[in-house]
Amino acid sequence: MTGKLLSIRGLTKAYPGVVANSDVSFDIEPGEVHALLGENGAGKSTLVKMIYGLVKPDSGHMVLQGREYTPAEPQAARAAGVAMVFQHFSLFDALNVAENVALGMANPPKTSELAAKITDVSEQYGLPLDPWKIVGDLSAGERQRVEIIRCLLQDPKLLIMDEPTSVLTPQEVEILFATLRKLKAEGTSILYISHKLEEIRALCDEATILRLGKKVGTCVPRDTSAAQMAELMVGSELHRPERAATVPGAVRLALRGLSVTSPGQFGTSLKDISLEVRAGEVLGLAGVAGNGQDELLAALAGEILAKPGMVVLDGAEIGAKGPGARRKMGLLTAPEERLGHAAAPNMSLTENALLTGAEREALMQNGFLKWGKAKSFAEAIIKRFDVRTPGPETAARALSGGNLQKFVIGREVMQRPDVLVVNQPTWGVDASAAAVIRQALLDLAVGGAAIVVISQDLDELMEVADNFAALNEGRLSEIRPAKGLSMEEIGLMMGGAHGLEVAHA
Amino acid sequence: MLTLEKRPQPSKALSYITPVLAVIVTMIAGGLLFAALGKDPVVAIRTIFWEPLFGEFASYYRPQLLVKGGPLILIALGLSLGFRAGIWNIGAEGQYIIGAICGAGVALAFYPLDAWYIFPLMVIAGALGGWAWAMIPAILKVKFGTNEILVSLMLVYVAEQLLASMALGLMKNPEGYGFPGSRNLQQYPAAFNGELIAGTGMHWGVAAAFIAAIFSYILLNRHILGFQIRLTGEAPRAAKFSGVKPARLVLICMGVAGALAGMAGMFEVAGPSGQITLSFNVGYGFTAIIVAFLGRLHPVGIILAGLLMALTYIGGDVAQSRLQLPAAAIQMVQGMLLFFLLAVDVLTNYRIKMTKREVA
Numbered sequence: 004m005t006g007k008l009l010s011i012r013g014l015t016k017a018y019p020g021v022v023a024n025s026d027v028s029f030d031i032e033p034g035e036v037h038a039l040l041g042e043n044g045a046g047k048s049t050l051v052k053m054i055y056g057l058v059k060p061d062s063g064h065m066v067l068q069g070r071e072y073t074p075a076e077p078q079a080a081r082a083a084g085v086a087m088v089f090q091h092f093s094l095f096d097a098l099n100v101a102e103n104v105a106l107g108m109a110n111p112p113k114t115s116e117l118a119a120k121i122t123d124v125s126e127q128y129g130l131p132l133d134p135w136k137i138v139g140d141l142s143a144g145e146r147q148r149v150e151i152i153r154c155l156l157q158d159p160k161l162l163i164m165d166e167p168t169s170v171l172t173p174q175e176v177e178i179l180f181a182t183l184r185k186l187k188a189e190g191t192s193i194l195y196i197s198h199k200l201e202e203i204r205a206l207c208d209e210a211t212i213l214r215l216g217k218k219v220g221t222c223v224p225r226d227t228s229a230a231q232m233a234e235l236m237v238g239s240e241l242h243r244p245e246r247a248a249t250v251p252g253a254v255r256l257a258l259r260g261l262s263v264t265s266p267g268q269f270g271t272s273l274k275d276i277s278l279e280v281r282a283g284e285v286l287g288l289a290g291v292a293g294n295g296q297d298e299l300l301a302a303l304a305g306e307i308l309a310k311p312g313m314v315v316l317d318g319a320e321i322g323a324k325g326p327g328a329r330r331k332m333g334l335l336t337a338p339e340e341r342l343g344h345a346a347a348p349n350m351s352l353t354e355n356a357l358l359t360g361a362e363r364e365a366l367m368q369n370g371f372l373k374w375g376k377a378k379s380f381a382e383a384i385i386k387r388f389d390v391r392t393p394g395p396e397t398a399a400r401a402l403s404g405g406n407l408q409k410f411v412i413g414r415e416v417m418q419r420p421d422v423l424v425v426n427q428p429t430w431g432v433d434a435s436a437a438a439v440i441r442q443a444l445l446d447l448a449v450g451g452a453a454i455v456v457i458s459q460d461l462d463e464l465m466e467v468a469d470n471f472a473a474l475n476e477g478r479l480s481e482i483r484p485a486k487g488l489s490m491e492e493i494g495l496m497m498g499g500a501h502g503l504e505v506a507h508a
Numbered sequence: 509m510l511t512l513e514k515r516p517q518p519s520k521a522l523s524y525i526t527p528v529l530a531v532i533v534t535m536i537a538g539g540l541l542f543a544a545l546g547k548d549p550v551v552a553i554r555t556i557f558w559e560p561l562f563g564e565f566a567s568y569y570r571p572q573l574l575v576k577g578g579p580l581i582l583i584a585l586g587l588s589l590g591f592r593a594g595i596w597n598i599g600a601e602g603q604y605i606i607g608a609i610c611g612a613g614v615a616l617a618f619y620p621l622d623a624w625y626i627f628p629l630m631v632i633a634g635a636l637g638g639w640a641w642a643m644i645p646a647i648l649k650v651k652f653g654t655n656e657i658l659v660s661l662m663l664v665y666v667a668e669q670l671l672a673s674m675a676l677g678l679m680k681n682p683e684g685y686g687f688p689g690s691r692n693l694q695q696y697p698a699a700f701n702g703e704l705i706a707g708t709g710m711h712w713g714v715a716a717a718f719i720a721a722i723f724s725y726i727l728l729n730r731h732i733l734g735f736q737i738r739l740t741g742e743a744p745r746a747a748k749f750s751g752v753k754p755a756r757l758v759l760i761c762m763g764v765a766g767a768l769a770g771m772a773g774m775f776e777v778a779g780p781s782g783q784i785t786l787s788f789n790v791g792y793g794f795t796a797i798i799v800a801f802l803g804r805l806h807p808v809g810i811i812l813a814g815l816l817m818a819l820t821y822i823g824g825d826v827a828q829s830r831l832q833l834p835a836a837a838i839q840m841v842q843g844m845l846l847f848f849l850l851a852v853d854v855l856t857n858y859r860i861k862m863t864k865r866e867v868a
Contacts, residue, residue: 305751306748306749325751325753326751327750340745343746345749347743347747349742350738354735358746359749361732367732370732372731372732398518
């Protein structure tokens with residue numbers, strides 16, 4: 004096994020009720036960018052957690068640079084030269100960049116020395132970053148750079164990156180890729196996790212494809228078409244959502260100069276947002292995470308109140324009305340965070356069906372609940388959206404993220420909204436279920452509803468949206484027809500590359 | 509090595525078993541405590557938990573079960589609504605005192621008139637008094653975001669001062685030879701909350717407790733308001749998304765808890781206690797917090813827990829007089845009950861797993 008950086012042989016990990024990884028083997032060469040490809044729930048995360056020492060495999064072994072490698076904890080993995088950038092950052096908003104980096108080190112040097120080091124590394128790899136900036140003020144892309152630099156300071160031999168581009172604008176993706184290519188040229192290997200096929204074709208030398216915890220194939224991404232890879236990943240041909248052509252009708256939802264202050268300290272306030280969505284229209288709103296998506300959804304749901312005339316539904320001014328009143332009038336929403344926001348974790352699916360459906364589905368009479376009807380409603384959602392669960396009495400937290408997402412979206416779709424606003428509707432959902440959700444949104448539009456889809460998945464927006472705009476620091480870009488927009492244009496609408504654009508000039 | 513693993517779903521069975529388990533562990537720890545005090549632990553535990561029910565003088569003690577359990581259950585039912593929603597009214601003792609003062613005030617104002625409407629008026633006055641006292645922390649929380657735990661707790665001490673001033677001043681019995689304390693309402697038939705069925709301890713307050721339990725059950729299980737209360741406690745953000753108005757919920761939960769505590773105080777002053785005295789309040793308002801949690805914040809559980817706590821009160825008295833156990837030791841046993849319940853509660857949400865320590 005000489006020459007290989009990391010050899011993985013027969014890794015298996017089972018959780019109660021599900022086998023996350025079954026007998027997975029592959030090799031990573033020095034200086035190779037290796038893609039780990041698979042749908043959500045295919046077992047990618049578990050696999051890299053085993054490599055990073057967060058999860059102990061049930062069986063199988065790993066060899067790193069010719070030596071048996073069994074990391075008991077992430078610290079051991081880092082000591083052996085394995086670093087990882089997580090999809091969700093572990094940074095403290097109130098501290099500056101250098102302090103955050105210092106927190107992750109065993110023996111941090113003085114902050115001023117560390118800051119100098121950070122500046123060095125950031126210049127060397129083209130990752131513009133000011134070590135003295137407070138993390139709470141950074142964009143998602145800049146935060147990711149903090150995490151990457153934190154890893155690079157350890158001089159890793161293998162860098163694991165979990166879905167790194169999900170929070171980046173197209174321009175920022177280019178900066179990241181340039182950095183990764185530079186690292187590769189210096190001999191660092193990269194294990195790159197993604198389900199975005201074009202990215203993998205652009206960047207990776209080798210790809211290992213996982214499906215349902217098993218390795219189902221390998222390919223050289225450059226020589227394989229995206230369609231072929233998708234088929235390997237999904238196991239069958241994908242159903243593309245279709246829609247009948249519709250003529251946009253009257254304006255159903257209008258925002259007129261919507262400005263609200265974010266309730267959170269590091270939240271993003273909305274600044275003068277105006278838009279119109281017509282019956283039968285799907286408006287796609289892109290934007291890097293943390294640019295006002297959550298606040299916009301809250302302002303539309305009625306969780307954040309505005310001046311009456313700022314939100315207009317079918318001609319009625321509803322800006323100052325609460326969630327219950329808006330729901331009654333036909334404006335339904337589904338927030339991004341499933342557990343704790345869209346659903347109550349410890350409550351059953353029946354109770355969670357009541358959470359938004361009580362009024363519109365007539366699940367109560369004079370305030371008294373009709374449990375039988377609520378249960379039937381929950382069962383109807385479970386059936387139509389293929390929610391995998393033992394039954395409506397199951398607690399929401401017992402469902403996998405994707406299944407709960409199907410339930411949460413299904414709950415709103417089945418209430419026949421006049422206007423539906425969804426944030427990240429297919430986040431963490433496997434490809435076939437995502438197609439079902441998108442199809443349901445399109446069907447609603449055809450039925451005369453106005454739909455607003457807020458998403459960070461540009462492919463998703465291009466697939467469903469008639470019109471397209473982007474949120475950037477709480478402001479809305481101009482709204483343009485989605486057809487014919489280039490990635491370049493979309494990137495600029497999203498605010499281009501946050502920070503310095505000239506890093507790779 | 510022992511590790512805790514989160515259960516995918518809270519265990520239903522264990523949520524019923526843990527209160528029983530907590531009682532057993534309390535008996536063991538209490539026994540050790542009594543042994544350390546130089547008493548025979550078996551005799552002490554037997555005296556507290558067994559004698560009042562099945563001992564020689566049980567016929568005297570048993571009615572006391574309802575007399576002591578009634579106010580505990582009534583107060584705990586009110587508190588449980590707020591606790592479910594994450595609203596922490598710790599000041600039921602104060603609301604209880606104010607309810608008693610208002611109830612007694614109505615009675616004393618009409619004294620010695622004999623009319624059917626006096627007792628109902630006293631009930632209303634007691635409920636309103638407790639409600640008003642609870643509205644102070646509630647409104648401060650809603651308007652200024654103050655912490656209801658601190659404000660409601662501090663108002664207990666204010667209420668105690670008010671009680672003392674009433675017993676020594678305004679409500680002092682003019683025929684009491686200068687001793688502190690009001691007229692004894694037990695000797696004022698129009699106001700007296702006597703036994704409904706002789707020899708059972710059953711008075712109007714106990715009846716009110718059972719009625720309140722039924723209403724509480726219906727509210728929590730069948731009504732949208734109860735659903736909103738539970739939802740707010742489980743997931744505040746989801747509740748807000750659902751359209752629950754948090755301020756409204758604070759006012760309702762605090763108000764109901766205050767009214768029930770006030771009623772409990774009124775029934776007590778008109779019945780078993782009989783008069784406003786310096787030592788009128790005996791901590792029911794605080795013990796009811798234990799009762800609420802021991803009963804799993806569930807109406808039926810609260811009834812059982814209230815009776816159990818009443819038993820420790822009665823048994824504690826017996827143990828004090830017969831075994832010379834200090835009163836503080838009895839209170840410690842009551843406290844342990846809550847302590848161990850919260851400790852074993854972990855098991856409903858987590859399971860214990862034995863894992864071998866991994867070698868790096």
